[in-house]
Amino acid sequence: MTHTTKVEGRSRWQRLLLAGLVAMGLLTAAACTQQPTVTVKKFVIGASAEPASMDVTTSPSAAGPQVMLYNVYETLVRIDGDGKMRPMLAQSWDISADGRVYTFHINPAATFASGTKVTGSAVVKSQDKLRSDAATTTVLRTQLADVATVTAPDDATVVFTLKNPSQNWLYYMTSTAGIVFDPTLIGEAATKSAGSGPYAWTAWNKGSSVVLTKNAKYWGTAPRFDEVTFRYFTDANALNAAMLAGDLDVISNVQAPEALSQFSDTSKYTVLDGATNGEVTMGFNHQSPALQNQNVRKAITMAIDRAALIKTVWAGKGQLIGSMAVPTDPYYVDLANAVPFNVAEAKALLASSGVAMPTLRIRVPALAYATKSAQFVASALNEIGIKTTVDELPFPATWLDQVYKNGDYDITIVAHVEPRDINKFADPTYYWHYNNPAFQALIAKADTEPTEAAWLADMADAQKVLTDDAAAVWLFMLPNLVVTKNTVTGLSPNAVTLSFDLTGVARR
């Protein structure tokens, strides 16, 4: 009995072995028939701030649009790398003579990633979502406040009627406010990709990365990569190290410019040094009695050698500016040297103001550019006899609470990265508490000007008003420092929109 079993057992093993061998052989044969040449083209971007939500209209963070805008979601019109207005979903648009009615003609080829056509009614539904969704950010609500009605007379046309002419509105439409959602997925924008762009987002690994996958049915020029990953690093050195290790194709914005020398090997890396919308603004609290005196503010401005500050604080990268505008703004006026560095004159001006200077509290967010600038400014103010204390507050929570909300500071330093944000100075409730009725009137007049030329003239005047009044000290324009592998092409050196625009990017 045992003997028989043994024989049976052995034969079973032999059969199993044979079956296994046959199966392996079949698998190998099958594998050989596949083309081994198919490679997935991947592109990896290193960035510092992660989106707070995948529905970018519900969070004011710039990290969301960096990934989504123009890559996953498209707008009727867009801004290119030189700051020029270009068609996107709309192939053309007309503006009525009174500047109130905008008619957009939608590109008939345009489709969403789901295959649905982009129509006028999709635009209407997207605008309705922004206006009715309680989660829509206040910034977007303000931008869309001028819109009276949005209608779609037919599939290829959408008509916006404004309450009053607005020079800013069309510009807002190139960004988050102008996103067109897929109407079949519009309610699920926080969890599903609902765009018409060249990529669709397919994974959000919180705390680590966002993955975009090629939209195979893209209506425009086909995307060049199969998969694009935005990887997030909270530590600037870790970001640089990942690039040096070859894990990244691009660093989207270098946070430690003094470490740029690591990428000086041009046979491996390309360093782009362009413009951003970020004004590093040393804001005065206009409620502090000593800082209400214009001469005191001017003296402080003169006391700071901003050219030296850029060298010390941001490794000489960045550009001198003199008001709340950057060179890529259409209305930019060069006021960088309107109030030149002059210690002697600063001292004289301070003395003539007759103000007994208290110890000023410089309270800055604990971010590299701010803490270093604060140290520089404290030393510079000491030279003209103004004593200061410096507080570094955790950002964003503590800084937002104490400085931004409660106004508990004399001087603070923050980079204002939103595009065209000069109008913040027209809001006396904003944390600077700058209250200049003449400036407020000028900004209001500018937006409703009937012609672009008149608007540009008003905006130029507005910048001069701020500089003459020393409303703040604009330390420098944050540079857009991008490091790429030298095989990467097509990235714009300027970051004039919130988007990290992948549409022109390729790899040799």
Added chain:
Amino acid sequence: MKRFTLVVGLVLVCSVVLTALVSLVWTPFDPIRVVAADALLKPGWPHLLGTDAFGIDIVSRLMIGAQTTLQVGIIAVSIAAVVGVPLGVLAGQGSGWVSEVVMRASDVVYAFPALLLAILFAAAFGGSTWTAMAAIGIATIPAFARVARAGTLHVMASDYVLAARSCGTSRMGIAVRHVMPNIAPLIGVQASVAFATAILAEAGLSFLGLGTRPPTPTWGRMLRDAQNLLFGDPLQSLWPGLAIALAVLGFNLLGDGLRDYLDPQLREVS
């Protein structure tokens, strides 16, 4: 060999103390004034160790940094000793439940690392030298309480304490006249070791931006400022790192040396 440990420790500690004292009246350059044109100079003359990114003389900053280091060490260790030692003596002398309460409470505090406590304090009261000192001090209390209790138990078991008690000397009297003098060497050793820990903790806090406020120079902060220059200009990180390492080494060696020197049992063995 034991003397050697003590001497090296003493030399290192004395040089930190001397540097701090000298910096009270003199530094080669202004340790706060930014001189942009002199940024990142290499070691040479007149800047012996070069300058930092703000063009400030590194020697001058290191000298002022020694002040902060000693200040934090002295105050944090004082807080810990002044609270911890009486608690330890009380626990060593007292009845079972007093001892239990004191020691279990110290276990609870022991569970929080000094750095964690300091981060908590910085979040609640804002980062400053004072919150750092208080946090490091409080976190070090249990170490002193334990050492003091162990020493007290030892002394309380001796015949002379028995004699004193039989003469009717009060508990307080015994603590002051017999316990304290006998455990003083132990506390001294503990203080020296705790000082080293306090220096490291303060440097760590300043490195994280939770310690001493700028522009006052500290070694931890100098390290933080040098961090991004690690590849471009590694010497920037070397100097403050070396200062911290030598100061910590000095206090640790001093503690070890003192223990060996003062402990009669160890002396007999050798």
